[in-house]
Amino acid sequence: MIAWAIARQTVNEALRRRIMWVFLISGFALIALMPLFGYLAPKDSQTVLRSLGLAAILLAGLFITIVTCIYLIPVEIERRTIYTVLSKPVQRFEFVLGKFLGGFITVSINVLAMGVVFLAMLYLQSLRETTDKGLWIWITSGTVPAEMVRGIFMTFFQMLLLAALTIFFSTFTTPIVNFFLSFGIFMVGNLSSVTDSLTTNNNPVVRYTGLAIHYLLPNFGNFNVQNALIHPVTEITNPMEYMRNNIIYALIYSAVLLILAIIVFDRREV
């Protein structure tokens, strides 16, 4: 209940930050640019639209997650508002959990908003391809590709993992250092195919470095299923199992990061 009260307050504060709105509006703008690619051949057009839409959600989600979560704990310490919170019957783990929940709910609202707009755009685009047989038939003739819904869902869990990582770093680093650490790890974590290839390298130094990076850092690349989702020729053999495994991975990895964040913050003087 206490963590929830802190989460609610965190969401209210976070939604008032202008920088978050800049990234959200940028995300909407990128999605809105989709129809400009309508001049391409139908198949190319679909590919570009889907790719651009998911990339826009990912990019805006990435910056919204980082700029929201890096400040949640340090700002409380800097403004001394944490004194009035932790001097009340609030356990430190409740504070960290509340901040994480608040940050993630904020990110989720943003990802959801962009996702809805993106799917609406795809729906509208599918309407254009139908013949006009009356208004109702025309309106209900569109479709929302299930694989795109899955793509947004995967981005959602990718952001969950990133939020947990950023909150973990925020318990012991400054926002600037946190920004570069989280952003850097997100980038490296997205190159899972590259780091995976390093694990079989003949050079032992490269191999062990690759192993460490591949297995210790969060594997953000696993959530990027755009290529497989967008190009029908590259099929994911079992999409539901693939999603389930990645969701479990995100949940477990995030839980571990939050436990570490709580351990670090429990020993921190404020």
Add this chain to the structure above:
Amino acid sequence: MAAAIEIQGLTKEYVDIWRKQKVSAVKNLTLTVEEGEIFGFLGRNGAGKTTTIKMLLGLLFPTAGDATLLGKPMGDNSVKSLLSYLPEETYFYDSMSAWDLLDFYARLFKIPAGERERRIRISLEKVRLQPEAWKRNIRGYSKGMRQRTGIAQALINDPKLLFLDEPTSGLDPIAHSELRDIVGSLQGEGKTVFLSSHQLADVELICTRVAIIHNGKLLIVGTIKELTAGDITEITVQGEQLSNGDLEEVFVETVRKEEGA
């Protein structure tokens, strides 16, 4: 009368990594505050007053020593529902109104919804914040209104023990005297107040006992009467008796003697 605060050898040292030396913020502090007292904790800037309060509230961890608050170990979560704290120069969540802020803090005490509203109203009325400002953003508040909000949040749980750090600093004379009276009135409600302040006139007016701390070291403890009469026997400064005078004279004399030691 039972002890509200009992401090035994409380010490806080910081390690200066670059100079490879230890800096003592609080040195072997031993002190008892009885229930129902308004206890003045005086010292210059950097004397260790805030560090002491933060250790008692579990925000900082002591290097050595121990303390109990209302019979429970300091930092114990179970006793925190009976405590409250007004930090010095606090920034509240600016985008919230005083009402929302108090509602948030009341939730942290798990106060039920109906009771929450009643407590918020009582607290805001007690600090005399104008009702038309209750639901306005704190961002537009004056310093006095913020400080009133700060004291209101410290009253939301009807605490037994309050830690107030400079509650009247930087206020206009009217707000200053009103807030001082509010703090003074808490004793009549059976609350214990641990008041850290530079406003010696206020301390002299409302505190039952006073301690002076300098460079982390406790110099003197006693009632205002004892201190100003110069008949302190608990702790003597360099073995000398203090001269008669008001609290300000006693404070200056005590600190100067310690600095000259």
